[in-house]
Amino acid sequence: MTIRTVQFLAIVIGALALIPSGAHLAALPNKIGLPQADYFVVQGIYSRWALLGLLWPAAIVANTLLAGLARSQSGPFWLAALAATCFVLMLVIFFLWTQPANQATSNWTTAPENWExxxxxxxxxxxxxxxxxxxxxCLTTLSALAWRPSGS
Incomplete structure (x- = not known):
């Protein structure tokens, strides 16, 4: 597999991973103050979005592979390694804060007292x-832009 192919895949996977995340952020101002019944109805739109979570491990793999392929060049290597680390951090945040909220609410189908x-x-x-x-x-893209073929 060529480095250009891996760069392309890492950028595309990273962009795809940003889409559902961006959708959550865009909806936040409209959702954060909803009454409980309305909020729980709206949360139903995320049914089966767990599949999109597979993009994060894919991004870790793609950026780790990219870092390995770019290891001869310090800048591109570190940029790709930091991108992979970002996706690891996202999983940590998910498992420390997002998933416990999903579990406590049975994926937003039951409202415990502390639902807010x-x-x-x-x-x-x-x-x-x-x-x-x-x-x-941004880090993945910068890594691809900073990488120079041998002899350049």
Whole structure:
């Protein structure tokens, strides 16, 4: 597999990972103040979005592979490695804050007493992951732009 192919795949996967994250962030201002019944109805639109979560491990793999292929050039290597680290951080945030809120609400089908705190936890963890996904995409793109073929 050529480095250009891996660069392309890493950028495309990173861009695809940003789409659902960006959708969460864009919806946040409209959702954060909704009454409980309305909020739980709206949360239903995310049914089966878990499949999109597979983009994060794919981005880790693609950026790790890119870092390995670019290891002879310090800048592109570190940019790709940092992009991979961003996607790892996104998984950490998901498992520390997003998933516990999903579990406590049975994927937003039951409302525990602290549902509003769980909503903030869920919404803001997604917002943080959007920022991180954007940074990761920028890092991957910069890695591809900074890489120079041998002899250039």
């Amino acid at each position: 705190a769980l909503r903030r936890q869920w919404e803001y963890s997604h917002a943080a992951n959007t920022v991180i996904a954007f940074i990761a995409l």
